[in-house]
Amino acid sequence: MASRSVDPEATRAAILTAARTQFGENGFDRTTIRSVAGAAGVDPALVMHYFRNKHGLFTAAAQLRIQIPDLSGVEPEEAAGVLVPLFASLWGPDGPLLPLLRAAASNTAAAETLRDVFLDHVRPGLSPLAKDRPEQRISLIGAHLVGIAVARHIIGIPALADLTDDELIGWLTPVFAHYLAGPLPGEAL
Secondary structure, three states: OEOOOOOHHHHHHHHHHHHHHHHHHHHHHHOOHHHHHHHHOEOHHHHHHHHOOHHHHHHHHOOOOOOOOOOOOOOHHHHHHHHHHHHHHHHOOOOOHHHHHHHHOOOHHHHHHHHHHHHHHHHHHHHHHOOOOHHHHHHHHHHHHHHHHHHHHHHOOHHHHOOOHHHHHHHHHHHHHHHHHOOOOOOOO
């Protein structure tokens, strides 16, 4: 094991990469400072030096900035085709969203981070798609995407895990179009 890299930023990045992988595969409770250090090829004391403790490491590893493309010209019927590939890269086995999803059910910090990602990045980015009531409409899409990610990559429901992204887009296209532009509950069709 290396005790200290010549490049502190590269060392920190290697630790964060190992931490994201471990938190994604094992969740918060089963990931240890020692296992992350081993995967990163550094001494556990170096992990502590950079991140203080496991919570600090998780918080740093869970930092997620989602770049939502400009959606102002996207029609509701096209939303799934834009959103599914974007989120599939984030929630996939190597994606930065998977550790948050695994940990959010039992870790308050993870749940808060996930909520902040939604409120600060996803909702504002998707709001141009909604014809009205963007908070409700976008929240439904967010909940749907989170549910699919959990079912595919955490629970491992075969019928969902085996779908290609294109097949998933096909299934979600009418659902997302309805969420974004369909009549509100109680409105006439």
